[in-house]
Amino acid sequence: MSFPKMQQALRGLNSQVQFAILTKSVDDFEVKETQLDVQRLAAVMVPMQTQKILIKPEGQRSWKWWEIYTTKQLNLDWLLQDTQGKKYRIMGVSDWKQAGFYVYELTEAPQ
Numbered sequence: 762m763s764f765p766k767m768q769q770a771l772r773g774l775n776s777q778v779q780f781a782i783l784t785k786s787v788d789d790f791e792v793k794e795t796q797l798d799v800q801r802l803a804a805v806m807v808p809m810q811t812q813k814i815l816i817k818p819e820g821q822r823s824w825k826w827w828e829i830y831t832t833k834q835l836n837l838d839w840l841l842q843d844t845q846g847k848k849y850r851i852m853g854v855s856d857w858k859q860a861g862f863y864v865y866e867l868t869e870a871p872q
Contacts, residue, residue: 763776778804783840783848794840825869832862835838840870 782797810827817826827849835841841849853866 778802778806779844780841782835783842784836785838785840797839800833802829802831804829804833806830806867812843819833823869827869829866829867830862831865832859834863835865840851 779799779801781799783794784797785794787793790840806827806829809828814822814826817824834838835851837851837854839851841851843849846862848870849867850870852868854868855864857864
């Protein structure tokens with residue numbers, strides 16, 4: 762089964778979002794997060810639907826969940842920081858690359 766290319770439709774909905782990407786590394790048995798770079802993503806960021814939050818494990822249901830639709834490939838567990846200083850951790854991905862985009866599940870990190 763082939764998927765229609767959705768890149769053009771996604772391009773009409775999205776806006777430029779700027780994130781600093783932070784990655785994890787282990788140094789002397791200590792986890793450190795270092796800034797990889799600042800990237801501008803063409804993305805749509807929306808709150809996650811309540812139905813999807815209700816199937817999360819009980820302790821995670823109270824977290825602030827977001828979905829981001831973008832054509833850029835990101836890695837799980839990366840930390841994204843927006844221009845206001847809010848941090849979002851990538852917790853899941855739905856691979857729709859046949860249709861031309863990715864859907865990432867983000868949770869807002871506590872301040």
